[in-house]
Amino acid sequence: MKRIHIFGILIIAAAITIIMSTASDASVYVPFTEAQARAKDGDDTKVHVVGRLKKDAKGHIVGMQYDPMIDPNYFSFVLVDTNRVEQQVVYYNPKPQDFDRSEQVVITGNMQGKTFVADKILLKCPSKYTENEVKAEGKTASL
Secondary structure: OOHHHHHHHHHHHHHHHHHHHHHHHOOOEOOHHHHHHHHHOOOOOOEEEEEEEOEOOOOOEOOOEOOOOOOOOOEEEEEEEOOOOEEEEEEOOOOOOOHHHOOEEEEEEEEEOOEEEEEEEEEEOOOOOOOOEEEEOOEEEEO
């Protein structure tokens, strides 16, 4: 076998090894009930949970705790997943900008006791490119 063939086989083997190692680290999207079940089984792998913030009738966020004067790296809130299960979430970093305006939240982390500890928070904020109606002298026009 020529050296170029051996080198090519080694490159392919290295590529397969890298792909397999990253595939095993990939987390999955689950509801809070499955995240809790995984924690009970001793599985501490990271998972993604999609949900919305819990809000009252007036649209104010319920259960959010963040006081940067006391601890700027402690942020807590209640998230309601796609199965309508509410869960307390703790994020040991500062509160993300525009968190209050987000429509949907994706958190990555795992259950620790009765609390979901998030490593990452991804926000889906309302689009600034939605059509706004402007009324001008009795006529309606879209921007």
